[in-house]
Amino acid sequence: MTIAIVTDSTASLPPELAASRDITVVPLEVVINNRSYTEGVDVTSADLARALRSGRAVSTSRPAPERFSRVYADLADRGADAIVSVHLSSRVSATFESAQMAAQEAPVPVLCIDSRQVGMATGYAALSAADHRDAGASAEDAAKAAQVRAERATTYFYVATLDHLRRGGRIGTASALLGSALSVKPILGVEDGRVVPVEKVRTSARAIGRLEELTAQAVSAHPDGVDVAVQHLDAEDQARALAERLRDTLGLGVVDVMEVGAVIGAHVGPGLLAATVSGRLPAAP
Template sequence: MSRHVAIVTDSTAYLPQRALERHRITAVPLTVVLGDRALEEGTEVSARSVAQALRKRTSVTTSRPGPEKFAAAYQAAAEAGAAGVVSLHLSAEISGTYDAAVLAARDARVPVRVVDSGMVAMALGFCALAAAETADSGGSLDEAVAAAEKRAADTSAYFYVDTLDYLRRGGRIGAAQALLGSALAVKPLLQLDSGRIALREKVRTASKAIARLEEIVVERAAGPRPVDIAVQHLAAEERAVELAERLRARVPGLAELYVSEVGAVIGAHTGPGLVGAVVSPR
């Protein structure tokens, strides 16, 4: 059965495969360049491979999808019967993915609304789910866009990394911020702020940083609305699972709790040891 509004996102949303299939969401892959090999995220390269390469100091970079990848996704949606497409992507402040989607949308057979979510990982994933659920219930193109934008406005993302060096190498934070963290031997807590990665707090040890991350999430999740939470990591499964279980016990309004490893693209910029949490009220 065709749907009036199709939903396209990119591979950095890190939605579970069952969610992509259930809501018929198309995820266009970004590329990871591992040494001299260009590989598509999600099918050709894993987060674990990236973590191993980073530990060995192998060159790891990432690149946006070409506009032709988005053009193919929009064409497929039109051929499947969609009268319009909502195309939701990671923050334009940290990737050129949004720009590539905008270029492709100009020549699409059906109207395409390209949305800069200002988010990444499951913070983007929750926005895509909001748009898809609206489309599933018969909502219009404008209504699906509005649902995604509202979800983005209400969603917060926080994360801990063992070192700021990987973010510095990829140009996602300034050298001065990275140097400050190294010089003071602190463990950084970061957040998404207006689509950019910003330093929220500096904590002395990894265990204290994770404990503080937990407190921030519990505070942010308080309120009358049901809330979805995602705990994501790179090569730090034990930390992530333990954090998720504590949050399950402490957040009374919890609706869905996702625990997963991030993909290769985000892993390339954060490095092993990442633990992040996304708080998304419904």
């Protein structure tokens, strides 16, 4: 059986990695001053950061079900007998709903996975699906691997301001922080697919230090091994410094560092620092 793996552009997989693992990435849309751009095609994270800093109106849009339909049909035409489609949390985006709608009409079975995660937590789940696919597992087992990998992920992040999350409606229970947003630097997390408050600290330096401490605690919860990613928007120097400290402190061989895509960036704003810890699965059978 030939199994195709699909994810969306918020999974943050570098194009060369997605291509090397034969993972198809469906892009989301970014709207800047009423003009729509396709993530990873004609808008970059740097473009998005400049737009936000200049005060331009920015929003995002899920892929229409028809886009998923075209992707699924193309993969079937190229020989796929089944498809595992892994996406960001349905509680922050309707992307998963679009995938589900398209799956109902697809010419081959499509197993849609709501990762209940964002960013590289979703990306690592898609990579685990590819690991199992490449090891000869069934589509059902590859989908299960993605789901379990997503459940083993922990993400913490620091934002310079809550304004972007508030405007995009993605702030969830973290809205409780808005009343004191000027006097605190929030540490946020992802819990069951929603953005939630974790802690409030008084300075940016303390927020980054606490982000490092929380990440170390999450790593210690996975004695069988982890993948760790530090993501940022327009804060590369801080991200690389954080990754280096995590490598040295925790004895990690590799900490992935990457800028978030324009879609996630639109909701968090410049200055984002995020750390994702993803507990590895046993080797695929």
